[in-house]
Amino acid sequence: xxxxxxxxxxxxxxxxxxxxxxxxxxxxxxxxxxxxxxxxxxxxxxxxxxxxxxxxxxxxxxxxxxxxxxxxxxxxxxxxxxxxxxxxxxxxxxxxxxxxxxxxxxxxxxxxxxxxxxxxxxxxxxxxxxxxxxxxxxxxxxxxxxxxxxxxxxxxxxxxxxxxxxxxxxxxxxxxxxxxxxxxxxxxxxxxxxxxxxxxxxxxxxxxxxxxxxxxxxxxxxxxxxxxxxxxxxxxxxxxxxxxxxxxxxxxxxxxxxxxxxxxxxxxxxxxxxxxxxxxxxxxxxxxxxxxxxxxxxxxxxxxxxxxxxxxxxxxxxxxxxxxxxxxxxxxxxxxxxxxxxxxxxxxxxxxxxxxxxxxxxxxxxxxxxxxxxxxxxxxxxxxxxxxxxxxxxxxxxxxxxxxxxxxxxxxxxxxxxxxxxxxxxxxx
Ligand code: ATP
Numbered sequence: 001x002x003x004x005x006x007x008x009x010x011x012x013x014x015x016x017x018x019x020x021x022x023x024x025x026x027x028x029x030x031x032x033x034x035x036x037x038x039x040x041x042x043x044x045x046x047x048x049x050x051x052x053x054x055x056x057x058x059x060x061x062x063x064x065x066x067x068x069x070x071x072x073x074x075x076x077x078x079x080x081x082x083x084x085x086x087x088x089x090x091x092x093x094x095x096x097x098x099x100x101x102x103x104x105x106x107x108x109x110x111x112x113x114x115x116x117x118x119x120x121x122x123x124x125x126x127x128x129x130x131x132x133x134x135x136x137x138x139x140x141x142x143x144x145x146x147x148x149x150x151x152x153x154x155x156x157x158x159x160x161x162x163x164x165x166x167x168x169x170x171x172x173x174x175x176x177x178x179x180x181x182x183x184x185x186x187x188x189x190x191x192x193x194x195x196x197x198x199x200x201x202x203x204x205x206x207x208x209x210x211x212x213x214x215x216x217x218x219x220x221x222x223x224x225x226x227x228x229x230x231x232x233x234x235x236x237x238x239x240x241x242x243x244x245x246x247x248x249x250x251x252x253x254x255x256x257x258x259x260x261x262x263x264x265x266x267x268x269x270x271x272x273x274x275x276x277x278x279x280x281x282x283x284x285x286x287x288x289x290x291x292x293x294x295x296x297x298x299x300x301x302x303x304x305x306x307x308x309x310x311x312x313x314x315x316x317x318x319x320x321x322x323x324x325x326x327x328x329x330x331x332x333x334x335x336x337x338x339x340x341x342x343x344x345x346x347x348x349x350x351x352x353x354x355x356x357x358x359x360x361x362x363x364x365x366x367x368x369x370x371x372x373x374x375x376x377x378x379x380x381x382x383x384x385x386x387x388x389x390x391x392x393x394x395x396x397x398x399x400x401x402x403x404x405x406x407x408x409x410x411x412x413x414x415x416x417x418x419x420x421x422x423x424x425x426x427x428x429x
Pocket of ligand 1: 040041042043055057128129130131134135174176177
């Protein structure tokens with residue numbers, strides 16, 4: 001049986017008026033269709049953890065798509081529906097999104113021919129979830145608005161800060177949940193429960209990952225690397241011998257952990273300076289993971305994890321070019337600004353940050369940071385049309401001149417546009 005209590009007052013304290021209105025309206029529309037409606041999962045979990053969460057997951061007892069259509073029409077919102085899964089995403093005009101799923105009365109057949117279980121539809125929907133802490137639901141229908149439903153002791157586990165699966169076959173059903181357990185454990189500062197921990201060890205021993213696509217492992221690994229601080233999660237993956245799932249040659253040692261800490265430092269530095277610049281944080285960490293792998297192993301890893309070609313090229317090609325360049329920079333410092341620029345400008349920011357994190361030489365680190373903060377933004381004020389006005393015959397010489405102007409400007413030799421014009425004229429003389 002579920003534990004229930006009304007949490008409307010608590011919701012009013014924690015959520016914005018707009019959010020409460022959205023939830024109340026969802027309940028009203030669902031009741032008009034004579035369906036039960038619940039907000040479930042991470043949203044409710046985070047409500048009780050006092051963490052902001054804008055991802056609203058709604059479960060409709062009945063036809064979720066019919067609900068989404070009616071609700072969206074009322075609000076001038078768009079919907080994307082997946083008829084096959086009975087799910088829909090409602091997209092508000094200002095971009096806010098709500099995920100809707102349908103729960104239907106059905107029988108749940110365990111794997112391995114265990115007994116068939118009959119459950120109410122919302123309970124069944126929640127039973128399929130990964131961990132108890134993700135199984136809370138709040139009813140939204142007007143007559144029951146704010147009723148918290150706890151079938152699987154989620155409140156107790158949140159209080160005890162425990163990550164627990166719902167049943168012993170959870171990791172047989174879906175081994176990626178192991179990665180999720182570690183991610184949630186580290187994000188919330190929780191601990192994986194004793195039985196759950198034993199089940200993880202057993203799953204690793206029995207190699208449940210064999211039947212899993214590399215793509216799914218990668219998706220979960222990437223989510224871990226996108227977390228605020230992925231280092232402790234990497235240590236946990238190692239505790240459970242899970243880095244081997246990525247590739248047998250990846251053995252975490254003090255070197256990898258220090259490198260992760262160095263990446264964290266560089267990313268914090270970058271994010272503070274360039275709030276607006278978006279980049280793929282996981283890429284920099286993944287570069288750290290594969291740092292000690294040769295080209296063949298890097299290729300094997302990218303193939304195994306089914307990385308898209310636009311991503312594998314970073315780890316199998318660009319990384320090795322960056323390593324070579326870094327070696328050159330170490331050999332040749334101190335450097336002029338233009339040579340720092342010429343060595344780095346072809347690399348994407350993720351690789352630049354990787355280079356900065358991997359080098360121990362202060363001088364080289366400084367050069368790279370100077371590139372990131374200043375040099376990469378330097379442009380000449382001259383362009384091809386200025387050279388044309390000067391009567392220079394168009395051709396490959398244009399590029400040569402403009403590059404020479406940029407080099408001189410980077411090295412502080414040219415201050416004004418006029419300096420550039422004079423420099424260009426002298427260059428062709
Ligand atoms: P996040 O803050 O990272 O988005 P979340 O709990 O919202 O955390 P999602 O990955 O968005 O996590 O998943 C939404 C819900 O779907 C979760 O609350 C979880 O219960 C369920 N879920 C996701 N993946 C699985 C899985 N592999 N097995 C079972 N349930 C899952």
